Amino acid sequence: MNVSRSTRNSFQRVLVLLTVLVTGAALATPVAAAPRALPGAAGRAAIQVVVTGLDASVAARVTVAGPHGYLKRLTKSATVANLLPGTYRVTARPVTTATGPAAASVTPAKVVLTRSRTVKVQVAYVVNLLVNPGFESGAAVASVPEYKAFATDAWTPLGTDGTGKPLGADTFPYATLYANGINGGPTASTAGPRDRGARYASGGIHNTKSTLTQTVALDALAAVIGTGQAHFVLSGWLGGYASQVDAFALTVTFLDAGGQPVGSGAIAPVTPADRSNATALILRSTTGVVPATTRSATVQLASVPATGGSYNDAYADNILLAIG
Numbered sequence: 001m002n003v004s005r006s007t008r009n010s011f012q013r014v015l016v017l018l019t020v021l022v023t024g025a026a027l028a029t030p031v032a033a034a035p036r037a038l039p040g041a042a043g044r045a046a047i048q049v050v051v052t053g054l055d056a057s058v059a060a061r062v063t064v065a066g067p068h069g070y071l072k073r074l075t076k077s078a079t080v081a082n083l084l085p086g087t088y089r090v091t092a093r094p095v096t097t098a099t100g101p102a103a104a105s106v107t108p109a110k111v112v113l114t115r116s117r118t119v120k121v122q123v124a125y126v127v128n129l130l131v132n133p134g135f136e137s138g139a140a141v142a143s144v145p146e147y148k149a150f151a152t153d154a155w156t157p158l159g160t161d162g163t164g165k166p167l168g169a170d171t172f173p174y175a176t177l178y179a180n181g182i183n184g185g186p187t188a189s190t191a192g193p194r195d196r197g198a199r200y201a202s203g204g205i206h207n208t209k210s211t212l213t214q215t216v217a218l219d220a221l222a223a224v225i226g227t228g229q230a231h232f233v234l235s236g237w238l239g240g241y242a243s244q245v246d247a248f249a250l251t252v253t254f255l256d257a258g259g260q261p262v263g264s265g266a267i268a269p270v271t272p273a274d275r276s277n278a279t280a281l282i283l284r285s286t287t288g289v290v291p292a293t294t295r296s297a298t299v300q301l302a303s304v305p306a307t308g309g310s311y312n313d314a315y316a317d318n319i320l321l322a323i324g
């Protein structure tokens with residue numbers, strides 16, 4: 001389809017923003033260019049923090065930290081003035097909005113201030129439309145204590161025999177703890193997301209194929225989607241165990257008001273070769289146009305048929321669906 005230049009440029013900025021967001025690169029990447037001096041700031045150093053993506057009713061959670069223990073917290077756009085020269089770091093914590101949790105990218109995250117400079121820092125919040133995207137929420141499941149399983153709140157779990165036939169309740173995919181290191185699974189230090197939290201999603205026990213599914217209503221975005229120029233980003237950290245092929249594919253299916261599919265996006269499973277046969281989670285993403293008639297979206301993690309052992313070692317964390 002035809003997409004206007006302004007829309008494409010706008011969306012390219014969103015992609016850059018989301019890439020920074022999901023990789024956490026902003027926190028790790030030094031400033032690429034020298035801070036730019038703005039006019040009218042002679043004689044004093046300052047950081048101009050510009051917060052975008054939040055309604056005025058939602059307080060941002062921004063921290064500016066600098067030399068000699070300097071610490072300043074901000075809840076909205078502001079200029080922090082009269083600063084000593086030195087290295088400052090700007091961070092932004094996630095917040096809760098009316099339409100879902102929002103996380104922020106910070107550009108640049110590291111600022112080297114010299115005298116007479118004001119440096120602009122962009123804090124861009126993006127709403128993840130998914131609930132419990134990092135599998136941190138869910139009560140302990142008592143029936144499988146050996147695996148320290150937790151419910152995957154907001155995600156519907158299903159374990160099948162590989163032909164689609166549902167198996168018993170003790171075969172479901174679930175969330176578990178990085179701290180467990182169960183059966184050689186991911187740990188806090190395994191290659192994967194920086195902001196991994198305590199839990200990840202796992203394919204589960206004694207099933208050949210399992211799925212985790214979440215459907216989100218998009219009525220609130222109907223006006224934007226109706227233009228036919230809204231784009232989506234689907235991303236997630238996907239992985240597996242050693243040389244086993246067990247892995248999740250990640251898909252989004254867009255549905256119209258009647259619940260009929262009108263479009264989709266897909267991310268292929270991470271293979272053992274992708275991981276060099278090491279247990280790891282790798283960031284994957286895809287993007288595309290949201291069909292104009294879309295009113296809801298179903299995001300699904302679906303494991304490939306598990307082959308290694310009795311445990312389905314498909315792993316996933318920090319799934320993101322954003323539309324802009």
Ligand SMILES: [Ca+2]
Pocket residue numbers: 134135136195196197198199200317318
């Ligand atoms: Ca997590």
Ligand SMILES: [Ca+2]
Pocket residue numbers: 241244246306307308309310311312313
């Ligand atoms: Ca396995």
